[in-house]
Amino acid sequence: MTAPKLHIQHISHEFEGEDQARVTLALSDIDLQVSEGRFIAIVGPSGCGKTTLFNIIAGLLAPTWGSILKDGEDMTAKPGVVGYQLQRDLLLPWRTIIDNIILGLEIRGMPKPEARTKVLPLMKRYGLGGFEGHYPSQLSGGMRQRAALLRTLLYERDIVLFDEPFGALDSQTRAKMQEWLLDTWGEFHKTILFVTHDIEEAVFLSDEIHVLSRRPGRLVARVDVDLPRPRQRSLMLTNEFLEIRRKVASYIDDMTENDEQGLHV
Numbered sequence: 001m002t003a004p005k006l007h008i009q010h011i012s013h014e015f016e017g018e019d020q021a022r023v024t025l026a027l028s029d030i031d032l033q034v035s036e037g038r039f040i041a042i043v044g045p046s047g048c049g050k051t052t053l054f055n056i057i058a059g060l061l062a063p064t065w066g067s068i069l070k071d072g073e074d075m076t077a078k079p080g081v082v083g084y085q086l087q088r089d090l091l092l093p094w095r096t097i098i099d100n101i102i103l104g105l106e107i108r109g110m111p112k113p114e115a116r117t118k119v120l121p122l123m124k125r126y127g128l129g130g131f132e133g134h135y136p137s138q139l140s141g142g143m144r145q146r147a148a149l150l151r152t153l154l155y156e157r158d159i160v161l162f163d164e165p166f167g168a169l170d171s172q173t174r175a176k177m178q179e180w181l182l183d184t185w186g187e188f189h190k191t192i193l194f195v196t197h198d199i200e201e202a203v204f205l206s207d208e209i210h211v212l213s214r215r216p217g218r219l220v221a222r223v224d225v226d227l228p229r230p231r232q233r234s235l236m237l238t239n240e241f242l243e244i245r246r247k248v249a250s251y252i253d254d255m256t257e258n259d260e261q262g263l264h265v
């Protein structure tokens with residue numbers, strides 16, 4: 001059998017307190033296999049360990065137990081193997097937009113003139129044409145995030161992690177960015193893991209949704225999103241979409257209800 005593109009293999013993680021006496025279990029036995037080219041959404045309540053999990057996948061944090069496999073090879077605690085986009089755009093204010101976008105290409109050794117030549121047509125195609133000489137402070141939040149996403153996709157990693165990249169955007173800009181991400185994903189053919197608190201966003205974007213429990217984060221459900229692609233905004237009004245949304249929300253609501261019952265015990 002072909003190894004999955006990504007195997008999150010029985011990951012658990014503990015954080016020690018300052019006095020090293022108290023230990024917090026953040027993640028508990030996360031096991032997830034991701035096939036190549038899939039768009040995976042991860043949802044769960046605040047504090048469930050989603051960002052900790054992404055830091056482990058990205059190699060920025062060594063897990064207490066378990067391992068991360070890419071194409072069957074161990075990549076645990078090895079940074080730089082996957083692309084990683086945080087909620088903030090993290091554009092460098094002293095670099096123009098085009099020079100921010102090509103940063104990953106430069107890090108990989110491509111000469112700046114060659115990188116700019118490669119990126120210019122993509123900027124025009126994805127709505128950033130004419131802004132290559134602008135600085136981040138001169139652009140809207142949506143355009144800055146678009147530049148950051150393009151920079152991440154051009155880093156030439158076949159797995160990309162997105163940690164709530166649209167969380168700080170207004171609803172109208174967020175909707176446009178969701179559609180833009182689906183367009184670019186279709187062209188770049190990446191395997192994507194996408195963290196979000198927005199259930200509608202998870203359903204609209206993904207092939208499957210995984211639900212994490214409250215801390216310690218455990219995978220409690222997988223919901224397949226059997227909706228046709230390419231996806232239009234009108235899809236969100238269909239019974240099929242609303243049923244998937246209801247199913248995912250029911251897992252979140254069950255966790256909230258259990259918490260409230262615990263307060264009255």
